[in-house]
Amino acid sequence: MKRYKICVIEGDGIGKEVIPETVRVLENLGDFQFIKGYAGYQCFKRYGDPIPEETIETARECDAILFGAVTTPKPHELEGKRYRSPIITLRRELDLYANIRPISNFKDIDFVIIRENTEDLYVGREYYNPHTQEAVAERVISKRGCYRIVRFAFEYALEHHRRKVSCVHKANVLRVTDGLFLKTFYEVSEHYKRYNIEADDYLVDTTALYIVKNPQLFDVIVTTNLFGDILSDEASGLIGGLGLAPSANIGDRYGLFEPVHGSAPDIAGKGIANPLASILSGAMMLQYLGMERESRILRMAVKSVVEKGYTTPDLGGNLKTREVTDKVIEEVKRYLEVMP
Ligand code: NAI
Ligand code: MG
Numbered sequence: 001m002k003r004y005k006i007c008v009i010e011g012d013g014i015g016k017e018v019i020p021e022t023v024r025v026l027e028n029l030g031d032f033q034f035i036k037g038y039a040g041y042q043c044f045k046r047y048g049d050p051i052p053e054e055t056i057e058t059a060r061e062c063d064a065i066l067f068g069a070v071t072t073p074k075p076h077e078l079e080g081k082r083y084r085s086p087i088i089t090l091r092r093e094l095d096l097y098a099n100i101r102p103i104s105n106f107k108d109i110d111f112v113i114i115r116e117n118t119e120d121l122y123v124g125r126e127y128y129n130p131h132t133q134e135a136v137a138e139r140v141i142s143k144r145g146c147y148r149i150v151r152f153a154f155e156y157a158l159e160h161h162r163r164k165v166s167c168v169h170k171a172n173v174l175r176v177t178d179g180l181f182l183k184t185f186y187e188v189s190e191h192y193k194r195y196n197i198e199a200d201d202y203l204v205d206t207t208a209l210y211i212v213k214n215p216q217l218f219d220v221i222v223t224t225n226l227f228g229d230i231l232s233d234e235a236s237g238l239i240g241g242l243g244l245a246p247s248a249n250i251g252d253r254y255g256l257f258e259p260v261h262g263s264a265p266d267i268a269g270k271g272i273a274n275p276l277a278s279i280l281s282g283a284m285m286l287q288y289l290g291m292e293r294e295s296r297i298l299r300m301a302v303k304s305v306v307e308k309g310y311t312t313p314d315l316g317g318n319l320k321t322r323e324v325t326d327k328v329i330e331e332v333k334r335y336l337e338v339m340p
Helices: 015-026 041-047 053-061 086-093 143-159 177-195 204-213 225-238 276-288 292-307 321-338
Strands: 004-011 032-036 064-069 098-104 110-116 126-129 134-137 164-169 198-203 220-223 246-250 255-259
Touching: 004 015, 004 053, 015 064, 015 276, 015 321, 053 086, 064 086, 064 276, 086 246, 086 255, 098 143, 098 225, 098 276, 110 143, 110 225, 143 164, 143 177, 143 220, 164 177, 164 204, 164 225, 177 198, 198 204, 204 225, 220 225, 246 276, 255 276, 276 292, 276 321, 292 321
Parallel strands: 004 032, 004 064, 064 255, 110 220, 164 198, 164 220
Antiparallel strands: 098 110, 098 246, 126 134, 246 255
């Protein structure tokens, strides 16, 4: 089996707790070379840069990136120095245009939100016109941006044996921007009919309701940046919060895998952070690297640990971060023996 190089960026707070535990699990599943990269607020305090150039270089040289979480400093903590967000910098530098959030509780809820990661209102073109006293934000949606995220969503559906892709939009009001997104969606969907992947679409407000009322409606959702940001946080509420929410940021050349949660300063250092979101992000990484069997085994191991109630306090258990990881490793070893 190929030896993969993994860039490991722990970051701040509980990132430093859950990422080493994830590495410990992964060591049981393959032959990896883990290379540390530094980023975050602590890194900024030490080196004057929240994401040094060397970290970005290391990320480029690796097969995949595992990222914990970073603390965003408050403006008064910066003493006038400039601070750039490490994760936004990496998304831009590595052109990670697809953000993937699987939403699963290992029981009745199982869908995926694929969010465009580079355009929309997040291009940050905002201005204030003092004459009209209007504040304006530009919403940028390009044909290329639509095409690549929609194609990505259908390819993802194919690869993960999903049956339907739903486009989520507000094209009834945002006729030009979301109109382009929706039109591109149905153009691309034609190509996937031969694989029996269904295509449909929903308005974003209706989707917000259905996610709560009838999440079984969804399989793969593809949407624009802002809507995806909001809906994916809403959806993680369905599965009991952040402790079980993994994510991936993927482009044509690079993949970065991270738990959805932040650095959780309120529990950092107590040894009670739930490592499962990070470990599940590791499972997404294995799938990305083509280690399908190992990825499946890891997800099954997490599932049994949750079912048996071996969890940290956020999921109602009383185990420590390290103890939950030990349980996951036990299950991984068991599945490695019994599964072909
Ligand atoms: P957070 O996700 O760090 O924490 C929110 C709540 O969930 C806290 O009560 C925390 O204890 C709990 N929580 C989060 N992850 C947990 C885990 N694995 N196990 C058990 N409990 C967990 O969000 P918050 O508090 O808004 O932000 C804290 C810092 O993290 C801020 O500086 C924020 O900017 C940063 N942040 C970084 C992100 C990233 O690096 N991608 C994402 C979100 C926030
Ligand atoms: Mg968010």
